[in-house]
Amino acid sequence: MYTMKNSMMDWMEMWDMKMWDMMMDDDKMWDMKDWEMWDMKWMMWGWEKFDTSVEWLPEAKPSEVVKLKDGDSYEMTAYAVKQEVGNRVVKRLSYNGMIPGPLLQVEKWAKIKLKFTNKLWIETTLHSHGLRLDDFKFDGLPTTMWGQQKPMKDWESFTYELDFPDTGVFWYHPHIREDYTQEMWLYGNFNVTENGYWNSVDREEFMILDDFSLDDPFYKDKVTKTLMGRFGNIMMINNEENYRLEVNQYDTVRLNLTNVANTRTFDFAITKDWINQEFKLVGWDIWRIEKEVMVSSQIIAPAERYIVETRFDQPWEYVIKSRDRELGKIIVKDTWVRKKQKAFWSDLKQSPEEYSFVRKNFQKFLDQKVDKKLRLTIWMKGMKGGRSNTKWMGMWNMEMNNEEDTDEIEWEDNMAMMNKISSDKMMEWKMIDEDTWDENMDIDWKFKKWQFVKVEIYNDQNSMHPMQHPIHFHWQRFLVLTRDGKVEKNLQWKDVSLVKNGERVEILIEMTNIWTWMSHCHIAEHLQSGMMMIFKVEE
Numbered sequence: 454m455y456t457m458k459n460s461m462m463d464w465m466e467m468w469d470m471k472m473w474d475m476m477m478d479d480d481k482m483w484d485m486k487d488w489e490m491w492d493m494k495w496m497m498w499g500w501e502k503f504d505t506s507v508e509w510l511p512e513a514k515p516s517e518v519v520k521l522k523d524g525d526s527y528e529m530t531a532y533a534v535k536q537e538v539g540n541r542v543v544k545r546l547s548y549n550g551m552i553p554g555p556l557l558q559v560e561k562w563a564k565i566k567l568k569f570t571n572k573l574w575i576e577t578t579l580h581s582h583g584l585r586l587d588d589f590k591f592d593g594l595p596t597t598m599w600g601q602q603k604p605m606k607d608w609e610s611f612t613y614e615l616d617f618p619d620t621g622v623f624w625y626h627p628h629i630r631e632d633y634t635q636e637m638w639l640y641g642n643f644n645v646t647e648n649g650y651w652n653s654v655d656r657e658e659f660m661i662l663d664d665f666s667l668d669d670p671f672y673k674d675k676v677t678k679t680l681m682g683r684f685g686n687i688m689m690i691n692n693e694e695n696y697r698l699e700v701n702q703y704d705t706v707r708l709n710l711t712n713v714a715n716t717r718t719f720d721f722a723i724t725k726d727w728i729n730q731e732f733k734l735v736g737w738d739i740w741r742i743e744k745e746v747m748v749s750s751q752i753i754a755p756a757e758r759y760i761v762e763t764r765f766d767q768p769w770e771y772v773i774k775s776r777d778r779e780l781g782k783i784i785v786k787d788t789w790v791r792k793k794q795k796a797f798w799s800d801l802k803q804s805p806e807e808y809s810f811v812r813k814n815f816q817k818f819l820d821q822k823v824d825k826k827l828r829l830t831i832w833m834k835g836m837k838g839g840r841s842n843t844k845w846m847g848m849w850n851m852e853m854n855n856e857e858d859t860d861e862i863e864w865e866d867n868m869a870m871m872n873k874i875s876s877d878k879m880m881e882w883k884m885i886d887e888d889t890w891d892e893n894m895d896i897d898w899k900f901k902k903w904q905f906v907k908v909e910i911y912n913d914q915n916s917m918h919p920m921q922h923p924i925h926f927h928w929q930r931f932l933v934l935t936r937d938g939k940v941e942k943n944l945q946w947k948d949v950s951l952v953k954n955g956e957r958v959e960i961l962i963e964m965t966n967i968w969t970w971m972s973h974c975h976i977a978e979h980l981q982s983g984m985m986m987i988f989k990v991e992e
């Protein structure tokens with residue numbers, strides 16, 4: 454049925470294309486010097502926005518820790534709340550009224566039931582990121598194509614049966630319109646505990662890193678900022694603009710870090726007088742690292758978790774930073790107690806048991822033929838002449854020349870204008886199988902359970918917009934074998950890995966769970982503009 458909405462969308466799409474044509478035309482483009490005009494046109498061409506009214510909404514509450522035992526049930530409802538951000542009261546989305554959602558703490562091997570209700574007024578599902586569950590039905594992938602789950606409509610409930618075979622920090626988030634709902638703060642941590650697994654510390658803290666922008670609207674029928682993803686200018690830890698953590702001098706503290714930003718990669722550091730303090734890296738996404746290492750900062754891509762330990766030897770106001778951005782403060786109080794300290798900094802543990810099989814066969818895996826090759830790239834719709842389109846390149850270079858930063862990682866929205874006018878209607882981000890040239894959802898990979906699959910991922914440097922992509926595989930675990938041919942010395946089980954601009958990464962995926970799964974870029978706007986594929990694991 455051709456509805457008013459369809460015709461509106463067609464019209465909008467046509468206008469997007471017209472604008473695209475205009476951008477393709479050097480003469481018209483160079484005439485447009487008044488960038489404000491672009492803004493105005495952009496607003497005119499946008500259509501229905503998500504509701505932002507805060508009337509009748511309850512206040513957001515801070516996150517609570519919910520401890521669940523094997524066999525327990527917990528009810529969680531997603532609904533809208535309001536909160537003051539940047540001196541404005543704005544509408545937010547929450548799990549049980551909390552932002553972040555409740556920290557669900559369970560013991561390894563526990564099975565719990567999570568009865569989830571959608572009161573968001575937008576379809577949603579709950580994806581438990583990084584869990585290797587028993588039953589594919591609870592993955593939260595919104596499709597019945599392979600039996601997973603129908604998108605949950607308003608007031609619908611669904612009971613997820615979750616189990617936790619891996620120790621570490623995981624997280625939950627929606628798997629529909631992540632660009633909007635996850636940015637509107639639908640996320641929370643799972644903490645899977647195991648007695649004596651980690652080093653003993655005085656304190657354990659969970660830090661969810663995010664950025665937020667007050668001024669970018671969200672549209673119901675199109676995903677915007679698809680070029681680079683939605684960057685925010687307000688930095689937050691656990692939903693606080695001015696995050697403060699107080700610790701005692703000489704306390705050892707374990708920090709569980711999760712990046713839930715749509716696109717921002719953090720370079721996490723703790724500084725004292727502008728100098729980075731070293732901390733101990735003890736684990737990433739899944740389980741402990743093979744050998745603990747001291748680092749002075751840690752790059753954390755969207756969806757990645759890092760577990761680090763540190764000790765504060767001086768009473769001081771330490772600053773948590775990511776490059777030039779301040780994320781929060783750690784205030785170390787002088788306790789006047791001179792505790793006798795065990796060696797902390799020099800005491801680096803090894804956990805070879807988690808990696809014994811891979812380590813034993815490491816050379817074999819290095820020599821193993823690559824099973825699958827993926828290329829990450831972008832396709833600009835409506836673009837004439839493909840890559841050789843010089844006019845587009847002119848537009849491109851104009852912004853490129855304005856920034857000195859053509860790094861392997863885009864830390865900030867350096868091409869704000871291009872990014873702002875970009876939408877899923879104009880471009881498609883692509884994962885391409887280099888053997889079959891199948892793209893995104895046409896890719897049809899089949900593997901056997903327990904197979905170790907070697908996948909080479911190349912992030913096309915010559916694409917129209919080369920930038921980093923955090924690539925996530927549902928329900929399996931993998932290790933990075935090499936980066937640009939360089940062998941990784943330290944092994945770590947992961948479920949998402951950053952592939953930098955121009956980088957060629959070889960990963961070894963252990964196919965531990967049977968069914969049809971998704972792999973995708975975890976930049977929400979990239980996922981929403983096509984950057985996803987499926988793979989099957991069979992008995």
Ligand SMILES: [Cu+2]
Binds near residue numbers: 922974976980
């Ligand atoms: Cu991406």
